[in-house]
């Protein structure tokens with residue numbers, strides 16, 4: 001520790017010595033003149049050599065003492081060694097040789113301390129705003145990933161390449177025209193201020209007009225072409241993403257929030273489209289303009305250009321800090337608006353519950369609270385914006401005053417004309433905007449590429465339940481076997497819902513699954529429908545694993561009517577023929593008749609053309625179920641699964657549906673039912689509880705056994721169900 005402190009003291013001493021050494025030669029006063037002699041001799045090079053020497057010495061000694069140097073300290077070292085030299089160089093270039101030195105102005109030997117502390121404060125400020133927290137490797141990986149994603153988005157733009165190329169041509173034209181306007185404005189002022197020549201004046205005005213027109217026309221064409229490319233890209237991307245999403249297994253939808261999915265579809269796809277087209281457009285335009293303007297400004301006055309560039313790092317820093325903070329607040333605003341919308345949506349969707357519990361007021365208050373949150377965040381965001389604009393305006397004013405001051409000096413010295421100064425000022429205000437835009441767009445582009453990352457994540461995702469089977473045998477008997485099946489849901493992997501289940505469903509028979517609630521009956525059905533993939537064991541259909549069958553074939557042959565059948569907005573006819581391309585009206589009517597739905601549909605004013613409303617909410621529960629049964633029957637499936645399907649039907653409808661189902665033989669029928677009449681008719685009853693098969697046999701066999709089925713019957717089935 002003592003050794004390190006001594007070495008540190010030595011380094012500081014060494015630094016101060018190198019700082020003043022060249023100026024402490026014979027005749028130079030250590031405290032007063034500082035390195036003034038160096039540039040009094042016009043020796044700028046020596047200033048830079050000294051700075052470089054100090055940097056190397058400090059860097060090496062720190063490395064020897066500490067082994068490694070943190071990025072923040074590296075920045076501090078560089079700024080500490082180079083700050084005064086850069087400042088002196090700028091001043092020397094602008095004002096020529098000066099009698100005063102920077103160090104002299106700062107107050108002799110104290111200057112070292114003052115500049116050291118100032119630079120340390122700046123480095124700390126920088127570290128607070130742009131921390132090196134994740135290390136350099138992480139940053140490099142991130143950039144690499146961003147580049148890969150960027151190129152991938154670009155490849156998706158291939159079909160719109162013509163639009164993009166056209167847009168780029170107009171972009172370049174617009175930039176050239178825009179850049180020429182201030183130049184001719186200055187020329188006009190010079191003509192007006194000097195010896196007036198009508199011909200020169202006319203030519204300058206014509207050029208100005210032509211460039212203005214050219215710039216507006218090209219900008220319009222450029223914008224239109226870019227928008228065409230973005231819209232077509234977004235559309236294509238959405239369709240592709242949607243296609244990839246609906247292929248995913250059911251577990252994916254259980255583990256992924258609906259909001260995430262919809263925001264990928266609605267927000268991220270246009271954002272990634274913008275990443276390439278719009279941002280690249282702005283980036284290119286601004287970059288070309290910046291370079292062009294800088295060269296034009298250099299030709300007008302290189303000294304003023306240097307002065308103006310001194311503002312750039314400060315503008316960049318300010319803009320960077322503001323953009324970071326603003327984007328964070330903008331995201332907070334988005335989230336809070338989403339929360340407010342969610343609350344309103346929930347209330348509207350559940351308006352019946354709200355009304356019956358009389359919670360209208362509390363729901364309104366909840367909505368109000370959320371809106372208030374949004375309002376608060378917006379206030380914060382706007383305050384930050386106001387402060388930023390104020391600071392920016394201040395910077396602009398300071399720069400303009402400095403420019404006018406030096407511009408006047410240069411005009412007096414004959415280094416530039418009044419028109420040149422006007423052109424320069426016009427370029428300058430535009431250039432500052434351009435630099436801000438460049439900084440903003442760069443950040444925004446990384447953000448947009450981030451959105452592309454999320455979209456590609458879904459696009460590349462392989463469904464865990466494979467749909468790549470190929471078997472499509474012409475005849476299928478519908479013989480099903482569950483073989484030592486164990487399963488847990490993806491959301492609760494630690495809990496086994498089915499444990500080592502083995503059972504058999506024979507063609508032409510009716511099997512009833514019974515058992516207490518939560519026993520695992522619906523889970524068996526979900527596995528048979530291939531909604532999930534069992535972790536152990538397998539299901540065989542006609543001796544072949546279920547996954548080896550072709551996806552569409554399997555779902556035509558194995559149809560299911562769920563506990564709460566879902567209808568889609570559209571006509572009854574469309575709902576019955578859902579997913580079938582060539583299906584005659586006669587087939588639809590026949591399926592409806594067998595599901596005991598034809599009579600109620602015929603009584604409706606528009607019959608089969610009646611709109612069922614969103615999720616079928618314009619129909620009763622029983623009507624919905626009958627349409628869902630017709631939808632399953634029209635496919636003439638070999639295996640039909642009914643999950644508590646007759647629960648919403650009255651006794652008469654149920655009887656008719658049962659008769660229809662009985663007439664469908666030879667089908668393999670699997671029914672989850674609570675009604676004893678249905679169960680009794682089954683050729684086989686399987687009792688499932690806690691994910692295990694407890695008993696199986698006919699009603700009579702199980703009753704005689706007086707086991708779990710016997711007890712269950714007493715406990716679960718209502719009096720009216722009990723046979724006389």
Ligand SMILES: Nc1ncnc2c1ncn2[C@@H]1O[C@H](COP(=O)(O)OP(=O)(O)OP(=O)(O)O)[C@@H](O)[C@H]1O
Pocket residue numbers: 254489490491492497515516517518519520521522523524
């Ligand atoms: N999507 C899911 N994610 C996680 N756990 C689930 C899911 N669906 C069901 N479960 C759980 O699995 C167990 C079996 O549920 P299942 O729906 O198969 O029972 P069930 O016998 O059909 O019950 P019910 O007669 O009430 O419909 C229950 O404990 C349930 O909480």
